[in-house]
């Protein structure tokens with residue numbers, strides 16, 4: 178298939194491209210590089226022999242985006258481009274709605290211009306908000322508790338209504354749980370700008386000495402060791418879920434949502450211990466009060482994706498930590514050069 182990939186230079190997009198090209202698909206990336214570097218696409222090219230082109234373009238530039246889509250005539254779109262920080266989304270609400278919702282409208286217009294009716298969207302477990310039951314399946318009520326989650330829920334609704342408007346259209350909403358890890362080669366991984374908000378990239382930077390100590394936000398949750406529990410999913414497993422989802426378009430009518438997680442809960446302390454085992458030494462950490470909006474536990478029921486997409490997570494916690502460490506230790510400054518001292 179010819180696949181237009183928005184945000185393809187980012188963390189999840191770049192890993193997905195390697196899997197897509199490996200399966201013989203062709204890809205055109207549209208990325209503004211606002212949170213990534215073209216160097217990530219060079220690594221994708223290094224790891225795969227497939228057909229990959231890219232255009233530097235903001236998805237909100239609807240004229241340019243439509244020109245790119247009409248020229249390429251994709252069979253399907255995978256839409257990763259977006260802003261993703263929960264904390265930042267409160268302070269920059271307008272930007273989050275502009276990129277994540279208005280940007281998606283602009284993309285749908287470009288798809289209409291090019292005659293493409295199939296889209297896979299990067300959604301998030303954040304759309305569920307405070308869990309009413311665990312593990313959460315796709316029938317769980319939608320009730321985001323932060324601006325980022327609201328933008329994802331709105332984009333899901335937009336895509337659902339768009340897909341229902343024409344019989345030839347289909348939208349697959351993939352609700353990611355907590356993507357972590359890096360490519361097995363150690364050549365590609367997450368390269369956050371500024372201070373990482375998520376546990377794993379922060380931990381990796383503590384291990385390389387770039388940060389002093391891991392901050393654990395709360396050790397008084399009602400969990401066995403008091404720290405928060407999440408459903409971590411290896412980025413390569415997540416990438417493969419997108420490739421598997423492309424086949425779903427053959428029978429899809431309208432829109433459908435799928436949880437992409439392992440179903441296994443891992444606490445912050447367990448992750449820290451797993452990381453310490455891999456690096457072979459204790460890592461400095463500090464306990465801080467809980468962060469507002471954080472929940473005690475979040476875990477996916479991935480049965481629907483297992484059944485309907487024929488997809489199953491294959492990697493375990495050790496694979497997640499080892500691949501992340503291989504990437505971070507070989508590329509302590511990500512895709513960039515170290516700062517001049």
Ligand SMILES: NC(=O)c1ccc[n+]([C@@H]2O[C@H](COP(=O)([O-])OP(=O)(O)OC[C@H]3O[C@@H](n4cnc5c(N)ncnc54)[C@H](O)[C@@H]3O)[C@@H](O)[C@H]2O)c1
Nearest residue numbers: 184187188189209210211212213235236258259261299301
């Ligand atoms: N990483 C996670 O923990 C996680 C969890 C759930 C959902 N998601 C969603 O998955 C998607 C990809 O996440 P990621 O972790 O790879 O993030 P990322 O920031 O690494 O990748 C996003 C990419 O989109 C690009 N981009 C941002 N705004 C753009 C715009 N206006 N026009 C064109 N390109 C733009 C960035 O330059 C970047 O390359 C996002 O939509 C995110 O909300 C991520």
